[in-house]
Amino acid sequence: MLRRLIVGNWKMHKTISQAESLINDILKIYQPHPSVELAVAPPFVALQAASRLLAVTSIKLTAQNVCAKDEGAFTGEISPPMLREVGCHYVIIGHSERRHIFGETDQDINEKIHAALRHSLLPVLCVGERLEERQANQTQSIIQHQLQTGLDGLQSKDLAHITIAYEPVWAIGTGHAATLDQAAEVHAHIRSSLAKQWGINPDQTRVVYGGSVSPDNAQMLFQSPQINGALVGKACLNSESFVKIAKLATSD
Ligand code: PGA
Numbered sequence: 001m002l003r004r005l006i007v008g009n010w011k012m013h014k015t016i017s018q019a020e021s022l023i024n025d026i027l028k029i030y031q032p033h034p035s036v037e038l039a040v041a042p043p044f045v046a047l048q049a050a051s052r053l054l055a056v057t058s059i060k061l062t063a064q065n066v067c068a069k070d071e072g073a074f075t076g077e078i079s080p081p082m083l084r085e086v087g088c089h090y091v092i093i094g095h096s097e098r099r100h101i102f103g104e105t106d107q108d109i110n111e112k113i114h115a116a117l118r119h120s121l122l123p124v125l126c127v128g129e130r131l132e133e134r135q136a137n138q139t140q141s142i143i144q145h146q147l148q149t150g151l152d153g154l155q156s157k158d159l160a161h162i163t164i165a166y167e168p169v170w171a172i173g174t175g176h177a178a179t180l181d182q183a184a185e186v187h188a189h190i191r192s193s194l195a196k197q198w199g200i201n202p203d204q205t206r207v208v209y210g211g212s213v214s215p216d217n218a219q220m221l222f223q224s225p226q227i228n229g230a231l232v233g234k235a236c237l238n239s240e241s242f243v244k245i246a247k248l249a250t251s252d
Contacts, residue, residue: 009092066083123162147194163207174212229249
């Protein structure tokens with residue numbers, strides 16, 4: 001089985017000093033396990049402080065977003081080389097809040113994926129349907145479209161560096177996670193469509209679930225071998241609940 005990845009997406013929470021406290025609290029109680037990889041995604045301004053604290057640990061630094069350009073007149077943006085130099089390993093791309101609040105298009109997301117890979121940042125590509133799309137039975141076609149456009153122009157070998165996060169929009173921040181069956185069904189669909197499109201082994205693609213993951217439902221979700229980890233929002237802002245989720249993800 002693939003190593004599970006648990007990413008804490010802090011969103012727009014924590015100042016630099018608060019970020020240092022949270023990371024120190026995580027480090028106090030986290031016991032690494034070979035079956036799980038832990039990653040945290042603080043806001044941009046806290047990356048450097050987080051990087052210093054994580055330098056001698058196995059916890060991977062992650063950015064919440066990236067610009068598709070390497071440098072230039074792009075006020076307010078942060079480039080892939082900047083993220084590399086500060087110590088980022090992963091970058092979240094195409095989160096539903098970026099898509100729906102900030103109007104990121106599939107084309108923008110595709111450019112960011114290419115830019116990240118050019119600079120050896122590993123993308124965590126988020127895909128997911130809205131409630132009305134699920135109700136209209138469009139879940140599979142929406143996901144298929146997001147995968148196809150998001151990954152357009154990549155080669156099969158690039159897929160080994162990509163993690164897909166299935167995050168149904170209706171489950172994010174609502175306290176209503178997908179059921180095991182709902183998540184496992186979409187994960188299987190993601191795997192088979194990537195295998196079909198890229199000719200890769202479906203078991204080699206890491207697909208994590210996101211949307212109201214908590215210590216209360218993580219065990220249920222991790223029952224499925226289809227679920228290779230979690231992208232955690234609210235529950236990652238507390239060291240105990242975040243570390244508990246990581247612990248529930250371990251396997252022998
Ligand atoms: P949530 O957020 O765990 O608070 O639902 C998940 C996410 O947006 O990645």
